[in-house]
Amino acid sequence: MDIIRITLKGIFRDRVFQGIMALGVLFLFIPSAASLSMRQVTELSITLSLSLISFILLLLAVFLGATSLWKDMERRYMVSVISLPISRSSYLLGRFFGLALFLILTSTVLGVVAGVMIKLASGIYPSDRPIIWSWYVLAIVFATLKYILLIAVAMLLSTVSTSFFLPIFGTICVFLASGITQQVYEYVHSPISAQTVSPFLKTVSSLVYYILPNLAGFDLKVNAIYSIPPNPAGLVLTGAYFIVYTVALLGGSALLFNRREIG
Numbered sequence: 001m002d003i004i005r006i007t008l009k010g011i012f013r014d015r016v017f018q019g020i021m022a023l024g025v026l027f028l029f030i031p032s033a034a035s036l037s038m039r040q041v042t043e044l045s046i047t048l049s050l051s052l053i054s055f056i057l058l059l060l061a062v063f064l065g066a067t068s069l070w071k072d073m074e075r076r077y078m079v080s081v082i083s084l085p086i087s088r089s090s091y092l093l094g095r096f097f098g099l100a101l102f103l104i105l106t107s108t109v110l111g112v113v114a115g116v117m118i119k120l121a122s123g124i125y126p127s128d129r130p131i132i133w134s135w136y137v138l139a140i141v142f143a144t145l146k147y148i149l150l151i152a153v154a155m156l157l158s159t160v161s162t163s164f165f166l167p168i169f170g171t172i173c174v175f176l177a178s179g180i181t182q183q184v185y186e187y188v189h190s191p192i193s194a195q196t197v198s199p200f201l202k203t204v205s206s207l208v209y210y211i212l213p214n215l216a217g218f219d220l221k222v223n224a225i226y227s228i229p230p231n232p233a234g235l236v237l238t239g240a241y242f243i244v245y246t247v248a249l250l251g252g253s254a255l256l257f258n259r260r261e262i263g
Helices: 002-013 016-034 041-074 077-082 088-124 133-158 165-178 181-188 199-211 221-226 232-259
Strands: none
Touching: 002 088, 016 041, 016 088, 041 088, 041 133, 041 165, 041 221, 088 133, 088 232, 133 165, 133 221, 133 232, 181 199
């Protein structure tokens, strides 16, 4: 709990939250921007809101997750922590849960602000399709889980890197690749690619598909925008996937971090 509290204090001390709130000003322009589409004002306002929330959470996950451990090592703070009666694994998990909690707080605040803007936009230009607020909340919840998982990826890369370049750019590459692995996997294993894709390439694509996180299942924007009921079984499966994959990443991070020399 102490590491979690210290992590949150450090984030607020670095004025990260103030910067996020400054970006939150963009939400005030959502009703005006959505009004450009006279027929789908509500749908466009939800789209813009969820996209902006996802963008802000992505920035936080990449930069906070990739620089948290690096800053402690660079400032020699890690040396004093090791001398305390606390294991490296506990320290690592404390950092992770502190960042995850900050992400949850941020998505909650931004979700409320965006919800007010969506309500305002839908009031000006009523839509025939009702807003299902529970699915809007669900979309934000799963988006938050996606970027918490990305924090775990960033921290895993941080345990093997001596600078912040690999964790930052590595996490960005993982995020970009995770959005297309499903399509690539389905294509190379489809009958149409049987004559053009070699067995070796199929094996490699399958290996990459199972190693990299599949973040496509966390995207519920379409459900929130068009009031489409999500698949309950899919939600449970995605939640289980999040738990298993995050635990695996943290376990690997703890193993590597315990073996790392810190001078």
